[in-house]
Amino acid sequence: MSTEESTSPTPTGTGPGTAGKTAIAVIATAALAGTAGFVVANSTADNDAETTTGGSGTTAGEAATTVTEAEIPGENRGFEDVHTDEPLATTEWLAERLDEGDLHEQDIVLLDVSENLPSSELTPYSEAHIPQAQYVEWSEEFTQPNTREFISADEFTELAQSLGINDDSTVVLYGDNNNWFAAYASWVFNLYGVEDVKLLDGGLHKWELYDERELVEDVPSVPEGNFEAETQNHDIRAFQPEVLEIAEENAASDGESTAGVNLVDIRSAEEHTGEIGVDPDIFQGEGAAIWGHIPGSVNVTWTQIVDEETGEFLPAEEIRAIYEDAGVDFNNPTIAYCRIGERASHTWYALSQILGEEVKVYDGSWSEWGNSVGVPVANTSGERAGLWGQSGD
Amino acid sequence: MTVEVKADRELGWTRADTVRTSIAVSVAAALLGLAGYLAATDGEGLGGSNAALMLLIGAGLGILFERGRYCFFCIFRDLFEKKNSRGMYAILVSIAVGMIGYAAIFSTRIPTPSADNVPSDAHIAPVSIALVVAGLAFGVGMVISGGCIAGHLYRLPEGHLRSIPALGGVVVGFGLGFLSWDFMYSHFILGAPVPWLPAGNGYALAVLVQLGVLAAIGVWLLRWNPRVQGRADRTVDATELRRLVFFKRWPALTTGVAVGLLAILAYYKDQPLGVTQQISSLTRTGMTEVGWLDQFMPGLDERLAGCVAVVTHTITTNGWLILGIVLASLAAALPGRRFRVEKATAFNSSTAFAGGILLGWGSMIGLGCTIGVLLSGTHAFALSGWVFGAAILVASGLGFRFGLHRKAAPGAFPD
Numbered sequence: 001m002s003t004e005e006s007t008s009p010t011p012t013g014t015g016p017g018t019a020g021k022t023a024i025a026v027i028a029t030a031a032l033a034g035t036a037g038f039v040v041a042n043s044t045a046d047n048d049a050e051t052t053t054g055g056s057g058t059t060a061g062e063a064a065t066t067v068t069e070a071e072i073p074g075e076n077r078g079f080e081d082v083h084t085d086e087p088l089a090t091t092e093w094l095a096e097r098l099d100e101g102d103l104h105e106q107d108i109v110l111l112d113v114s115e116n117l118p119s120s121e122l123t124p125y126s127e128a129h130i131p132q133a134q135y136v137e138w139s140e141e142f143t144q145p146n147t148r149e150f151i152s153a154d155e156f157t158e159l160a161q162s163l164g165i166n167d168d169s170t171v172v173l174y175g176d177n178n179n180w181f182a183a184y185a186s187w188v189f190n191l192y193g194v195e196d197v198k199l200l201d202g203g204l205h206k207w208e209l210y211d212e213r214e215l216v217e218d219v220p221s222v223p224e225g226n227f228e229a230e231t232q233n234h235d236i237r238a239f240q241p242e243v244l245e246i247a248e249e250n251a252a253s254d255g256e257s258t259a260g261v262n263l264v265d266i267r268s269a270e271e272h273t274g275e276i277g278v279d280p281d282i283f284q285g286e287g288a289a290i291w292g293h294i295p296g297s298v299n300v301t302w303t304q305i306v307d308e309e310t311g312e313f314l315p316a317e318e319i320r321a322i323y324e325d326a327g328v329d330f331n332n333p334t335i336a337y338c339r340i341g342e343r344a345s346h347t348w349y350a351l352s353q354i355l356g357e358e359v360k361v362y363d364g365s366w367s368e369w370g371n372s373v374g375v376p377v378a379n380t381s382g383e384r385a386g387l388w389g390q391s392g393d
Numbered sequence: 394m395t396v397e398v399k400a401d402r403e404l405g406w407t408r409a410d411t412v413r414t415s416i417a418v419s420v421a422a423a424l425l426g427l428a429g430y431l432a433a434t435d436g437e438g439l440g441g442s443n444a445a446l447m448l449l450i451g452a453g454l455g456i457l458f459e460r461g462r463y464c465f466f467c468i469f470r471d472l473f474e475k476k477n478s479r480g481m482y483a484i485l486v487s488i489a490v491g492m493i494g495y496a497a498i499f500s501t502r503i504p505t506p507s508a509d510n511v512p513s514d515a516h517i518a519p520v521s522i523a524l525v526v527a528g529l530a531f532g533v534g535m536v537i538s539g540g541c542i543a544g545h546l547y548r549l550p551e552g553h554l555r556s557i558p559a560l561g562g563v564v565v566g567f568g569l570g571f572l573s574w575d576f577m578y579s580h581f582i583l584g585a586p587v588p589w590l591p592a593g594n595g596y597a598l599a600v601l602v603q604l605g606v607l608a609a610i611g612v613w614l615l616r617w618n619p620r621v622q623g624r625a626d627r628t629v630d631a632t633e634l635r636r637l638v639f640f641k642r643w644p645a646l647t648t649g650v651a652v653g654l655l656a657i658l659a660y661y662k663d664q665p666l667g668v669t670q671q672i673s674s675l676t677r678t679g680m681t682e683v684g685w686l687d688q689f690m691p692g693l694d695e696r697l698a699g700c701v702a703v704v705t706h707t708i709t710t711n712g713w714l715i716l717g718i719v720l721a722s723l724a725a726a727l728p729g730r731r732f733r734v735e736k737a738t739a740f741n742s743s744t745a746f747a748g749g750i751l752l753g754w755g756s757m758i759g760l761g762c763t764i765g766v767l768l769s770g771t772h773a774f775a776l777s778g779w780v781f782g783a784a785i786l787v788a789s790g791l792g793f794r795f796g797l798h799r800k801a802a803p804g805a806f807p808d
Contacts (some may be wrong), residue, residue: 036602036605039590039602040588044586
């Protein structure tokens, strides 16, 4: 503005033969004013609408942002479609439904989502499984190849329809290892808008070992369903920038949880303090360069909220008391994390589906956090641990 | 000065020169001693590790302001009253030099400038009607009081006694500024754009455009460039050196370049140049403690860049900068016999006070003065610097045209 003002009165003729000079001055002034106008207009235009999700809280200009801005489609749909009246199916209930005949005629879809560790004492799906159950491979079928992200909504539609899921289907999930991956799957199903998702309480352990119920080899074939996936519901999924803001606030308060969001760490107590890392021989790909926990997180391992014998979830009020004792304030929302997100889903299931609280899974978990440059980490083991520590691994 | 060059008169050396020079040397020694102390203690509790540096930068500015007459009041008065634009070139050059240094510093800190990563420590402020009003008030206040805030700081040691009521008025003006801040902020400043020229354009284009504008202004101002009279042949001996360093006004280009370099150094090591932060902070602290102000001021305490007042109980690096200006300009003025007590009367003191109020209010609402917003703003490629500068220029142009400076201080200005 000022620039044009001060330059616009172009030199007028001050002597003979100045017409040419005047013309040049006019053109030069016009060009300058035009460029200046363009530059000024450009300088405030929000031409890049992407918001910065760095969330580092540091002063712009003095810091670089390390958290990448990968775009993951989704929306915030709230918790209405997520929370379920009866989130748990008992083995008795399932046995009754099976006695009644075809599950798909009752609009029930039964899915086995298991980890199939060699150490498991449970029968793998390929050998025998609960009657009419279909198998879903948690890694290959849910995720994009060579990318740490779930399949797209369209691909999820395809998967869900091939499993016979309709809009009003009840999806019952179970698996080995205390339903870890079944819970993970239930979270993914909710992420894409499947409304009625239940876990078989106690999972395969309860069915096969505790109840000693029947397993079969038959693989069912079901008619194609008509379910259409929605875009991801990011009200139940936390990403690193969001967690980083919380972590930085907590870190600024000496690791106290002051950010108004509960962080729940599902991993073992030693992993939480940072005393040990992940055994790479067993859990390939889950390792982390840094050991410890996200500042301000409380440590409640998943084992504390299930009955040791049956593998079933404890009664809701007992679960609530356990988390409150650990320091979770249920007036605030909660974010759960573990190593890769599957045990966090188990806790998500307990807190969100059983207790009805507002909970997100940070599925990046420690395998993202503990390998990220620059994020705050609390290590209460008293030692410098991890790749740059004295661990010796 | 250069308009009426006569044969150089003999300088001689009088008893008064001895006294003046001794005082100047003592002041300089005190200044250096203070800097040494601050450096040795790392400015512990007294502004931090940059305290000594900023004191010395202030000293440099004081010398340049005094010896180069880098004074917006004097330069604009020459321009509008005497039709002499020569001083303007010092301003133009200081902007050009400083902004290139700023561009270099910015480019290492923010490789791709955008509207999202405007450097928050540089003086890049919202452009709103409030900024224009502030600039106009500042311009009028400058004409009436006989200097801008930086000008008063360096002219006071020259014996310009009106600077005392003027600076008192500045403090009152800051206070009024604080009281009217909420209104101005919520009505005009909140939501106003913060144009930063490199954003979306890159540094090169921003530098080129500003250089183009400066060059255009420079070419245009040539029309008010009076003839230079020659000086007799001379040898550069001790007397000539003494004359050049202490008596003659330093060349505009040299002064401008040096101011620009100091501005770069100040921003690189500490913060952009500005002379109001410490004064306004002390005003604010005082008012807060008396209970006239809320502890928290919306906008001011959030994101605004400039010579923003913070509640402080200690001297900041900005305070050292100001002290450096005052002491060094005194030390620089004395050996050149430039210390001359200008008479202060009840009338011209009260006008200086009134002008000071306008200066203080304008620089509070505008978030800085001629140094903090105009100079440091244009250095940082902020449109706010240009807008504030244009408003001051317009207001002071009208003020000088109507002879407000003469009416405010009868007899102070020779015809």
